Every structure is written in C-alpha cells, then in structure tokens.
Amino acid sequence: MSDTTFARLDVFKTYKLYVGGKFPRSESGRVYEVTKAASAADAAGKREWLANAPLGTRKDTRDAVLAARAAVKGWTGTTAYNRGQVLYRVAEMLQGRREQFAAEVAVSEGIGPKKAAALVDAAIDRWVWYAGWTDKVAQIAGGANPVAGPFFNLSTPEPTGVVGIVAPQAGYGHSLLGLVSVIAPAIATGNTVVVAAAADAPLPALSLGEVLATSDVPGGVVNIISGRTADIAPTLASHQDVNALDLTGAIAADGPGAASALEASAADTLKRVVRPELDPFAQDWTNAPGTDRLLSFLETKTVWHPMGI
Secondary structure (H helix, E strand, O other): OOOOOOOOOOOOOOOOOEEOOEOOOOOOOOEEEEEOOOOOOOOOOOOOEEEEEEOOOHHHHHHHHHHHHHHHHHHHHOOHHHHHHHHHHHHHHHHHOHHHHHHHHHHHHOOOHHHHHHHHHHHHHHHHHHHOOOOOHHHHHOEEOOOOOOEEEEEEEEEOOEEEEEOOOEOOEOOOHHHHHHHHHHHHOOOEEEEEOOOOOOHHHHHHHHHHHOOOOOOOOEEEEOOOHHHHHHHHHHOOOOOEEEOOOHHHHHOHHHHHHHHHHHHOOOOEEEOOOOOHHHOOOOOOOOOHHHHHOEEEEEEEEEOOO
C-alpha cells in the first residue's frame, strides 16, 4: 500500500426546508448566504461564511400551509397523553444531537460554547416542560359552568387549527430556545404550525426539522421555511387557511410598520393574533414560559347536557 496521503475535502451540509415531513429545496431553487453572527472579532468587517440556506418563497409557504392543514385532523385527534409522549421524544432526540446544536447556536448567536450549550439544554428542558402540559391544559382552560336549570354545562378547549409563526430573530431572541418556545406550546395543544425561521440565523431551525423528522411528530405538524421574512410572513397573514398568527419576531425582522400591516392583513380573515413585543429586547426566552402561549391558540367549546332524573 502506498504511503501517499491525500488531503480530505470536507463534506458541507446541504440545508433544506422542512415541509410535510420531507426536505424539499425551495421551489425557486435559490439559496442565500448565512454568515457567522457579528462579534468583536469581526474587525475587518467581513463575516465568516457558514452555509447556504434555501430561500423560501410564497409558493413554498403556501405548500407548507397545505401540509399543515392536511395534518390537522390526525394531530388534533391524537390523545393529549400521546401528544405529550411525542414532545418528550423530540427532547430525547435533541439531547442526542446536543453538541451539533450547541455549535450551530454559538455561531448563529455570536456567543461562546458554554452559553450556547446552556441555551440548548434550556431548549431540551422546554420540550419536556410542554410535554407535561398536554394532558393538563384542559384543567385550566375548561371546566363545569354553573347554570340555572337541570343541565350540565361543560366548557372544553379545542385547538384553533393552523398557526403561522414568525420566529424570534437572531440578536433579539435565541435561534433555538426562542424557536422552541413558540413552536412547542402551539403543537402541544393540538395545532399544526408553519414557521418563518429567523432570516439571519436559520441553521438551528432547519436542523430542528431533521430532529422532528426522526421523532414521532407526524409529517405536516411542523413546517419550517427559511428566507426573507418579508416574503413569508405576508403570505401567512393573508392565507385563508391559516387560523392564527404569532408575530413574535415580526418587529425585529421588518420593523413596527410591517408588524402592523401583518395584523391588518390577518384581520381580513379573522385570525387570532399574538402581537409582538414593541421592544424586541424585552423578551427573555430563558425565563419560565408560563401558560400564556398554551392558551393563545385554543378555542372554547361549550356543551349542554340534561341531567338525569
């Protein structure tokens, strides 16, 4: 055998969208350059290239909405206990890829490895936290109502349907922890989601799609689109088959004016809307999440039933 050694070429990862449980390229075939987050080391003004991410289009967004709508019946019909098991499985799979995500979060957020690892650990814990709520949320969102008559009157929560999410943006939130904090409560309560990933830091989001695909989450329950928020968010806001809209990252992405326009567009189809913080820095994703987001995308069904004699 020859002693001659050859330099090995690195195999660069090809990032793709996550739609309907599959990994399509953007329908346009276009990509955009993702660079390392700005830091004090960027004295020369040129950031380090990380990867090419797919440039999602309005067509990709509409395809994702179709996939989310098709998954609603099956996911809503899954028992709350089983949904909790599925979310816990996501935490297990994410734990197994902890080092990869810590590296991606570090370069996406411009932070050190220890802080990045702590944020990944927090994201794993958040999946577990919401997994524990799936079969308990009905106890705080529903109940028996007192009525003047021989009837039982029961209020029970039901999922809203398809939720469009503008994810927290890099520099204002966390590319993984913030993302998990808006996805997990929506699907924990039986909704399906279409997510516009942080435009400047999409890599953890696109890698999360790989975790979801190898977990027990049915295809179409979570759909992740990378690209310009200004292209993706208006399609979600105006789409008649999207039932609710979470604009958490809208102001950070495109400014207050764009967020207001999205709210107005959502009003045309009577969508529920979670409004963004006027100050994007005000949202600290490391804080305890509470139950607000669990309750944001639930409808209340009230049932009357006569009492037996």
